[in-house]
Amino acid sequence: AQTVTQSQPEMSVQEAETVTLSCTYDTSESDYYLFWYKQPPSRQMILVIRQEAYKQQNATENRFSVNFQKAAKSFSLKISDSQLGDAAMYFCAFSSGSARQLTFGSGTQLTVLP
Amino acid sequence: DAGVIQSPRHEVTEMGQEVTLRCKPISGHDYLFWYRQTMMRGLELLIYFNNNVPIDDSGMPEDRFSAKMPNASFSTLKIQPSEPRDSAVYFCASSSGIHEQFFGPGTRLTVL
Secondary structure, three states: OOEEEOOOOEEEEEOOOOEEEOOEEEOOOOOEEEEEEEEOOOOOOEEEEEEEOOOOOOOEEOOEEEEEEOOOOEEEEEEOOOOHHHOEEEEEEEEEOOOOOOEEOOOEEEEEEO | OOOOEEEOOEEEEOOOOOEEEEEEOOOOOOEEEEEEEEOOOEEEEEEEEEOOEEEEOOOOOOOOEEEEEEEOOEEEEEEOOOOHHHOEEEEEEEEOOOOOOEEOOOEEEEEO
């Protein structure tokens, strides 16, 4: 069974600064996908970024980028130039190549300070 | 392009009543997932379908829960009888050949 661990229940960052959210996972699979989802107070789950395990290059989406360390089973999210709208709960999630369901971490509540 | 649609958005009911949650996936998506979110257990998969066929229902808590997908554009999650511990936010999500899932807005269920 796969597990996803987010060890930072809460984080805060000053507006315009950079913050990194941590995530580790455990799996015996070689084919898998990793995701970061954002859940603002509206509770809508919004996909932020995805990473395929077979890709060595780290994914980037505008101000969002990941540091994917496959050997260490680490998948951190970096948010650059933080904005007030980035304040939300962030979930790391795992999906194996064979099973489609997402396994989620416990989430990190990000506060952006003006 | 419409996203995943869920109804109702909020449901308040009394213990023992039947509750039916509805979901319309994104057109063309062949996978549909039901998740439940609670403070205690976080986000957990209840069941998922592929081409309208249930693939994994190991997350369904007990026999009080049932899910159906009669066609590619509609699914229901039913709880009968409901209990206060079923209070949670229930999400429906869909995906196609790629692995990323697109979530609906969720249904907040409160069982009194």
